[in-house]
Ligand SMILES: [Zn+2]
């Protein structure tokens with residue numbers, strides 16, 4: 001348990017309930033199908049582990065899966081960070097710049113909004129993402145953006161494996177006519193004899209996984225570019241001179257993560 005909580009920072013253990021939603025179920029199914037299919041394809045048919053390049057390919061596939069899941073679960077479980085209920089700035093004068101949330105009965109820090117789905121005021125709220133079943137905001141922004149970058153890269157690698165597996169297994173079995181394409185699944189492969197023959201169901205599973213991988217590459221890749229574009233537009237460098245409420249973030253950070261008092265240096 002200690003190892004898991006060291007890898008994934010759970011704000012609360014009951015956050016696990018966020019998994020029970022169509023977004024995470026679909027996202028995790030796509031990750032599971034693409035990564036396990038790419039690993040099986042590599043080991044059994046396309047790039048066996050008995051070569052150096054095959055081992056490197058295998059390690060890279062495992063790496064993509066671990067990194068994608070690490071960022072995905074952190075984006076989901078760390079969460080965006082919520083403004084404490086009934087929060088108000090220490091200096092009463094700062095409230096004149098802030099909006100009041102009647103649901104949370106507190107003030108909204110700059111660039112924070114109330115999310116109806118989370119039913120809390122979210123720190124530097126970007127949007128509520130159904131795929132992580134949580135808001136994207138102050139604390140999980142980096143995890144979320146890294147996930148959006150890594151998922152298409154991992155999918156491109158997986159798609160390459162799917163295409164090359166189907167090509168290498170079918171290139172001596174497939175024949176093209178004027179109006180038909182024939183695949184002779186009974187013919188054995190001449191060069192490489194895998195333990196499990198490449199069957200029609202393996203071919204169908206590869207086609208399905210390829211569709212998922214290409215769809216994810218396009219959809220998540222577009223989300224990544226939109227996300228980066230929005231960040232550049234919305235987050236110009238904030239200076240305390242231009243925004244009189246920007247210092248409230250230090251106040252909030254201090255309240256949420258109070259630092260232990262520094263011990264005076266003991267010099268000999
Ligand atoms: Zn609120």
Ligand SMILES: [Zn+2]
Nearest residue numbers: 115118128135
């Ligand atoms: Zn939300």
